[in-house]
Amino acid sequence: MKSKVMLFTMGLVIIGLVDSFYLFYKYINADPINCLLFDGCNTVAQSPYSHFLGIPLPTFGVLFYGVMFLLVFFLMRHDNFLIKRITLLGAIVGFIFSLYFTYLQGFVIQAFCIYCLISALVSTLILCLIIFINNKKSEIIEYEGKS
Numbered sequence: 001m002k003s004k005v006m007l008f009t010m011g012l013v014i015i016g017l018v019d020s021f022y023l024f025y026k027y028i029n030a031d032p033i034n035c036l037l038f039d040g041c042n043t044v045a046q047s048p049y050s051h052f053l054g055i056p057l058p059t060f061g062v063l064f065y066g067v068m069f070l071l072v073f074f075l076m077r078h079d080n081f082l083i084k085r086i087t088l089l090g091a092i093v094g095f096i097f098s099l100y101f102t103y104l105q106g107f108v109i110q111a112f113c114i115y116c117l118i119s120a121l122v123s124t125l126i127l128c129l130i131i132f133i134n135n136k137k138s139e140i141i142e143y144e145g146k147s
Contacts, residue, residue, distance in 0.1 A: 001097045005136075006076050009129045012136045016122040019062030019115050033115070040111025047109045049101075057101070060121060064094050068126065075133075084134050091130040096121040 026033050026046070035041035044050065049055055071087040074080070090104050101122035 005129055005133060006072065009126060009133070010069070010072050010076065012122050012126050012129070013065055013072055016119055017062065017065035017069060017124070019063055019122065020058050023115050024056070024058035027058050028096050037112055037114045038088050038112045038117075040105070040109070041113040041115065042145065043111035044105055044109055044113040044116060047104075047111075049104050049109060059098075064090070064097075064123075069089070082105040088134050091123070093125040098123040109140050 023045070023140055025031075033041040033045055052060065068087070070089055071083060073143065075083050075087055101116060102120045105116060
């Protein structure tokens with residue numbers, strides 16, 4: 001299943017992967033983050049919420065987008081119901097975590113990281129596109145079955 005929507009989804013996944021890898025790289029090198037629009041990137045990165053189970057959040061971002069890359073890649077090559085559902089589940093999980101971390105930035109940490117917000121936007125768009133892909137294909141199958 002190769003379509004412009006799938007290619008756009010893959011592009012978003014790559015943007016998310018690069019974004020997360022940048023934050024991961026800055027973390028492992030203990031470099032300050034160059035915040036473009038907001039002043040809070042380093043505040044967010046140094047907050048107690050920047051780790052989960054002792055692991056820095058950018059690590060989870062790299063893993064999430066890496067897995068999404070593989071899932072979208074396989075979905076582009078094989079129109080498989082199970083892969084579509086697993087991709088949808090992954091997108092939902094990524095969206096929920098992004099929503100939670102955005103909430104933490106705004107209401108708990110009271111500082112925003114532009115890279116975190118980019119990741120949240122990307123994960124939201126990925127979810128929307130994966131929902132579209134799941135529904136679009138279902139409609140085609142239903143229509144073909146009724147003819």
